[in-house]
Amino acid sequence: MEAEELHQHRVAARFAALDQDGSGYVSREDFTTAARRLLSEFGTPYRSDRGQAVTLGAEAFWQGFAGIADVDGDQRVSREEFANGAVKRLRDNPQRFAGIARPFVRAVLAVAAPDGQGRADTAGVARALRVLGVEPDAAARAAGALDPDGSGRIDEERAVDALARYFMVA
DSSP: OOHHHHHHHHHHHHHHHHOTTOSSEEEHHHHHHHHHHHHHHTTOOTTSHHHHHHHHHHHHHHHHHHHHHOTTOSSEEEHHHIIIIIHHHHHHOHHHHHHHHHHHHHHHHHHHOTTSSSOOBHHHHHHHHHHTTOOHHHHHHHHHHTOTTOOSBOOHHHHHHHHHHHHTTO
């Protein structure tokens, strides 16, 4: 596979990860769906503190993402808007991505953490990734890569950095 073809394949995979309903667009509903799926998988009540954190984190992520990527203002992001706008803007300013993703990542780690303290283990992160549509083997590899010291725990900073690198489509 040549470089441009590989890049397009990666963009398509990243976009598909966000397009939870397969509509061909990323919208607020995709982020809401992701939050609902996570809460259901981990048995977290919507009205609990952790449930609200996931829901509000997903909304903040959507708002920030739409602000970067929704060029035409129609409240949905097309694959073209994602590939030609969001990826380039995120690559130019990775801290911006970290800022918009952090509340959601923090909340997901808390829900996936066996101790409820926000430091999820590799099994919990792999489980969360599978719920979000990542293939089981890829989810396990990704979770394992977030634990380079073998402690079994994944911290927020490492997870946010990994997510930012993934969506910047290196």
